[in-house]
Amino acid sequence: MSAASGTSVPGRLPGPSPAAPLSPWAGADPYDAALRAGHGPLFLRRADGWLLPLEVERWCARADVVDRDVLDRCEGTVLDVGCGPGRLVAELAARGRPVLGIDVSEAAVEHTVRLGGHALRRSVFEPLPGEGRWDTVLLMDGNVGIGGDPHALLRRIARLLRPGGLLIAETAPVDVDERVRVRITDARAAAGSPFPWARLGTRALLRHARGWERAGQWTAGGRRFAALRSRGSRSAASSADPPKRTAVISSQRPRNTSAGSPVADR
Template sequence: MSTPPATALPWATADPYAAALRAGHGPLFLRRADGSLLPLEVERWCARADAVDRSVLDRCEETVLDVGCGPGRLVAELAARGRAVLGIDVSEAAVEHTVRLGGQALRRSVFEPLPGEGRWGTALLMDGNVGIGGDPVALLDRLAGLLRPGGLLIAETVPVDVDERARVQVVGLGGADGTDALFPWARLGTRALLRYARGWEQTGQWTAGGRCFVSLRSHSRSTRSSAEPPKRTAVIRSQRARNTSAGSPVADR
């Protein structure tokens, strides 16, 4: 099992986060350096994919990479549909939960080497994961390198007009039991995300169930007339990864 990079370690080793995922409920928060709290929707993350989730997944093309997959509800739903999908998360508890649901997952940061780089059909940034790393431009650049030319990014944004950078830590009830280390995070509304998405083509913007989404397409060096058919993949038994073929980036046994 790989170790998350130093910038991801505070989240990966946050005991309140791991405990909440294993229990299936919060309360859980991101606490800013000024002491203010942002609630995290642990119960929704640990439940099965809901109608809003499923409507988003209907838009996915080809192979799917769920960045910051958490406890794996989206990975499990796509796998149940017979789609080739991989979740990545820096939290060991999140990866374990995803695998228990029947999905494939690796304990990786999006900024670490990943299987299938440059060949993924769709990348997902759901549940606030546009905030990963606290640098939207760096995150979007990295995703452009992971997707195939013309690949699709579906991102969930904050349902208010916000563009915030902060250093945060994961804490439980009352703001207690947080890890001492702070890590960078971002909160972006749709307008802010689109400002940073230079080099991407906006292909959709919508709201559902009080949640907001944007779809972006990476600039393509060539055009393809059709998406490759979905492929069923097996549950991984370890977290060592390789590319099994030029068209199907999946985790190795």
């Protein structure tokens, strides 16, 4: 759903509430430009020159096998926070699942809608449709870092979920727990004001997730994930841990951590 459409998401969710001011990402021209082009280079850049590569090409592609495995674990209605160009929203919509993506980028919302998904240009900290009734919330592609305050983000997600609802988060491929201030850059120029961001490995996320129940941990394709369940009644069978499959964190190192590891600015 585009921000202007006003139509409701399939299923039982209401239409959007009035939009509030957006975060610094909304004015990050290199980010919108990269999404419209479908490729980078694009980075988060810290004041000391530290760069974190962003996987624009993967985000703009269709959902891959690792993504689809995550989506198989989703329950009921799904909210994709920081949906980017919408590959996950589009995949769930194609399966006939009620799903909404939110992103502060106009280009991201437009791309998601073109793929056949529903999306709003909105920050997770702004009023959202269906608050307290979502069955699953997704924080993929580093979006556990939104706002730079893991405790505040987890509290907000808990308010969006129904009691016993499921959060599936993609964590950093290395064991890290840090708060930084960054800008968006295409390696030529940074855009906008610095904004807070966080990088969390699985252990760090679990440390911050006080009051949540652990529902699974796994590694696939060099990417790491954790599932948490909000306080409340647990569903009889959690799709975060599919039948005949144990969701455990792998002890082996990711095969490719280049997209999750900072590189020096030379």
